[in-house]
Amino acid sequence: MFNFQIIKKSKKSLARIGKIKTPHGEIITPAFLPVATLGVIKGGLTFNEFLSTGVQAQITNSFHFLDLDYIDVIFKAGGLHKFFNFSKPIFTDSGGFQIFSLGRGNEFGLGKIASIFPEEQKKKSKNQLKSLQKRNNLIKKISEEGVWFLSPRNGRLIDLTPEKAFDVQNKLGADFIYVLDVCGTPLDDYFLTQKELEISHQWFNRFIAQYKKIKNIENKQQIFGIIQGGLFDDLRLKSAEFVNNLDVFGIAIGGALGKNKKDMFKILKVINKKIDFNRPHHLLGIGSLSDLENLIKQGIDLFDCVLPTRMARHGMALIKRGFIDIVRKKYQKKFEPIDKDCDCFTCKNYNLAQIYFLFKAKELLAGHLLTIHNLYFFEKVLQNIRNKILSNKI
Amino acid sequence: MFNFQIIKKSKKSLARIGKIKTPHGEIITPAFLPVATLGVIKGGLTFNEFLSTGVQAQITNSFHFLDLDYIDVIFKAGGLHKFFNFSKPIFTDSGGFQIFSLGRGNEFGLGKIASIFPEEQKKKSKNQLKSLQKRNNLIKKISEEGVWFLSPRNGRLIDLTPEKAFDVQNKLGADFIYVLDVCGTPLDDYFLTQKELEISHQWFNRFIAQYKKIKNIENKQQIFGIIQGGLFDDLRLKSAEFVNNLDVFGIAIGGALGKNKKDMFKILKVINKKIDFNRPHHLLGIGSLSDLENLIKQGIDLFDCVLPTRMARHGMALIKRGFIDIVRKKYQKKFEPIDKDCDCFTCKNYNLAQIYFLFKAKELLAGHLLTIHNLYFFEKVLQNIRNKILSNKI
Numbered sequence: 081m082f083n084f085q086i087i088k089k090s091k092k093s094l095a096r097i098g099k100i101k102t103p104h105g106e107i108i109t110p111a112f113l114p115v116a117t118l119g120v121i122k123g124g125l126t127f128n129e130f131l132s133t134g135v136q137a138q139i140t141n142s143f144h145f146l147d148l149d150y151i152d153v154i155f156k157a158g159g160l161h162k163f164f165n166f167s168k169p170i171f172t173d174s175g176g177f178q179i180f181s182l183g184r185g186n187e188f189g190l191g192k193i194a195s196i197f198p199e200e201q202k203k204k205s206k207n208q209l210k211s212l213q214k215r216n217n218l219i220k221k222i223s224e225e226g227v228w229f230l231s232p233r234n235g236r237l238i239d240l241t242p243e244k245a246f247d248v249q250n251k252l253g254a255d256f257i258y259v260l261d262v263c264g265t266p267l268d269d270y271f272l273t274q275k276e277l278e279i280s281h282q283w284f285n286r287f288i289a290q291y292k293k294i295k296n297i298e299n300k301q302q303i304f305g306i307i308q309g310g311l312f313d314d315l316r317l318k319s320a321e322f323v324n325n326l327d328v329f330g331i332a333i334g335g336a337l338g339k340n341k342k343d344m345f346k347i348l349k350v351i352n353k354k355i356d357f358n359r360p361h362h363l364l365g366i367g368s369l370s371d372l373e374n375l376i377k378q379g380i381d382l383f384d385c386v387l388p389t390r391m392a393r394h395g396m397a398l399i400k401r402g403f404i405d406i407v408r409k410k411y412q413k414k415f416e417p418i419d420k421d422c423d424c425f426t427c428k429n430y431n432l433a434q435i436y437f438l439f440k441a442k443e444l445l446a447g448h449l450l451t452i453h454n455l456y457f458f459e460k461v462l463q464n465i466r467n468k469i470l471s472n473k474i
Numbered sequence: 475m476f477n478f479q480i481i482k483k484s485k486k487s488l489a490r491i492g493k494i495k496t497p498h499g500e501i502i503t504p505a506f507l508p509v510a511t512l513g514v515i516k517g518g519l520t521f522n523e524f525l526s527t528g529v530q531a532q533i534t535n536s537f538h539f540l541d542l543d544y545i546d547v548i549f550k551a552g553g554l555h556k557f558f559n560f561s562k563p564i565f566t567d568s569g570g571f572q573i574f575s576l577g578r579g580n581e582f583g584l585g586k587i588a589s590i591f592p593e594e595q596k597k598k599s600k601n602q603l604k605s606l607q608k609r610n611n612l613i614k615k616i617s618e619e620g621v622w623f624l625s626p627r628n629g630r631l632i633d634l635t636p637e638k639a640f641d642v643q644n645k646l647g648a649d650f651i652y653v654l655d656v657c658g659t660p661l662d663d664y665f666l667t668q669k670e671l672e673i674s675h676q677w678f679n680r681f682i683a684q685y686k687k688i689k690n691i692e693n694k695q696q697i698f699g700i701i702q703g704g705l706f707d708d709l710r711l712k713s714a715e716f717v718n719n720l721d722v723f724g725i726a727i728g729g730a731l732g733k734n735k736k737d738m739f740k741i742l743k744v745i746n747k748k749i750d751f752n753r754p755h756h757l758l759g760i761g762s763l764s765d766l767e768n769l770i771k772q773g774i775d776l777f778d779c780v781l782p783t784r785m786a787r788h789g790m791a792l793i794k795r796g797f798i799d800i801v802r803k804k805y806q807k808k809f810e811p812i813d814k815d816c817d818c819f820t821c822k823n824y825n826l827a828q829i830y831f832l833f834k835a836k837e838l839l840a841g842h843l844l845t846i847h848n849l850y851f852f853e854k855v856l857q858n859i860r861n862k863i864l865s866n867k868i
Binding site: 118119120122123124125126127129144148150153156157163164165412413415425429430433434437438440441443444445447448449 | 512513514516517518519520521523538542544547550551557558559806807809819823824827828831832834835837838839841842843
């Protein structure tokens with residue numbers, strides 16, 4: 081049922097074209113996984129509008145279904161594919177990143193690449209810090225056993241162990257599920273990161289042991305392991321080696337990726353020394369258009385990122401040289417599409433002046449139309465990169 | 475270009491099937507005009523999703539384009555049809571109702587049918603009253619000349635005269651435009667209503683005089699006159715007679731319609747004594763499903779109402795016996811469509827459990843899907859009524 085086949089390898093870099101076979105069809109890599117946080121893409125798209133963007137697969141956050149106490153409802157409905165009318169492959173993350181964003185990530189207002197260090201943190205207003213610390217308090221305990229946190233929605237205590245993270249994702253029924261990890265921040269020192277890594281590696285083994293208990297599951301679901309290790313080369317190397325030896329379908333790269341993009345590429349180079357290239361590589365949570373080609377040259381096959389859809393809802397439309405902010409007066413009377421060469425539904429039917437107005441008028445259609453465009457545009461950029469690989473230009 | 479033809483008359487009532495010809499196609503009456511306040515239906519529907527509901531025409535509020543200083547942009551874009559990708563007939567109201575809702579309507583929190591009288595008003599909280607009175611202050615002056623008000627959006631002073639109301643609607647380019655009226659409240663006494671009516675009638679003449687100055691406009695735009703007169707039979711009669719004698723395409727019934735639905739039907743019966751039945755009759759702002767058939771029996775051909783779309787955004791789905799509130803726990807695991815017999819996109823592709831979840835998850839898709847259903851459902855109810863008239867059942 082599942083299979084990853086490399087169709088074409090670049091001679092100039094680690095870039096390659098691959099084909100992932102799943103029970104819900106194929107994914108040609110390098111591929112983008114739009115983030116359907118709660119099962120659907122934000123912006124009010126129906127499943128057929130979503131499909132019209134050329135999307136090959138989606139990634140959904142299992143954490144929120146756990147938080148909403150919705151695992152059994154989705155299971156009863158026949159899984160995520162049925163419940164959200166999505167016929168293509170679905171990936172679900174384990175909740176590790178949400179532990180990070182509920183916890184220290186929020187405390188310091190950090191992303192996966194962050195240049196904010198404690199001294200800069202002091203500049204933040206007291207109120208902001210208070211609110212962040214309040215959210216941090218939602219994590220009650222992280223131990224070798226698992227994690228206990230208060231629901232950000234209603235305050236009830238929820239536990240998440242590797243066994244439960246597997247069970248939840250198994251019931252949701254995604255094609256690809258992710259091991260539970262402790263996701264550090266760029267502030268974590270060596271000893272904390274080392275401890276987090278030890279726990280993560282134990283959790284991976286427990287997650288996989290749980291998976292192996294279920295008969296024929298390999299025809300329904302496959303696992304991605306996650307390399308952690310923060311900003312420390314020897315820990316990244318250790319984790320890469322450990323994950324590379326796991327019996328998993330794919331390899332994901334998670335956790336803090338440094339202070340800037342240079343650090344991120346350095347980390348990838350370290351990891352690449354230890355992992356094999358017969359499996360798909362997923363760089364978790366990263367997907368800015370300008371980095372795609374360079375990341376693909378480092379052997380990355382899968383991207384997921386909220387940027388294209390979040391930008392859309394805030395009036396930012398992707399274009400060849402980056403993006404434009406559509407809610408600027410200069411677009412008020414521009415009766416031309418966002419991109420004349422774009423074949424998306426939005427560019428074929430609506431112009432800048434219309435979308436500008438819809439944003440000003442606060443009509444939901446505005447974000448809806450830009451979401452369609454941004455997803456379509458992102459897919460096209462990836463398609464162009466794939467074509468470049470095929471024609472030996474990368 | 476324009477023409478209203480009666481295809482079938484009921485023998486049992488004033489109901490009839492009609493056909494309105496316009497430069498943007500035909501409308502079979504009785505028909506519903508969904509309210510596209512700012513040019514598009516709220517709920518994030520694209521033009522083709524909107525068309526999929528079977529909609530025959532839409533009504534849009536010219537007031538908001540004036541408020542947004544957008545008349546010239548829409549004109550430059552080629553009018554509302556082009557700007558909003560709507561190929562079917564468009565109606566625009568004049569702003570009269572917004573004068574009402576900015577003014578006394580808001581002061582007393584009243585709709586067109588209202589049972590709230592001053593003594594009940596006292597029960598309202600002080601804050602609510604203050605906020606209403608603040609909005610009331612937006613109307614600076616209503617005189618025979620016109621109305622001056624402060625923009626509810628940015629506070630600038632805007633004037634609206636019959637001449638300007640025509641000019642605005644002419645530039646917006648709807649198929650059907652409405653005279654500017656003074657829209658009273660159910661609280662207005664006889665003398666106030668009489669004064670309002672006098673001003674309205676003068677404004678109608680001035681509006682029509684402006685219209686007649688433009689060559690060949692009759693092939694592009696036609697006018698609806700508006701009967702006012704509040705709750706007073708002799709004033710309604712007077713207005714009906716006056717409007718009936720105007721050189722207009724259609725007759726609308728506006729203003730306060732009483733304390734309850736009984737009053738509304740009484741007013742219609744009074745009006746019907748004085749108006750001819752060779753023109754389409756539009757009951758402004760009224761369109762609750764349960765009243766449709768009885769109103770049609772009183773000769774009403776056109777309805778507009780925000781209810782189906784507003785209800786949709788608040789989780790209320792129209793069904794045969796009224797509506798259901800989808801955000802009730804009992805729908806959480808109902809894996810069946812809102813209405814098994816409904817052929818709308820939503821009922822064909824989504825079930826109650828899914829829409830319940832989408833509302834709980836605050837995904838815009840929820841209101842989007844219900845808007846499609848409610849509009850489609852409303853159209854079907856009207857279609858059934860038309861069939862009943864055709865088969866002599868009404």
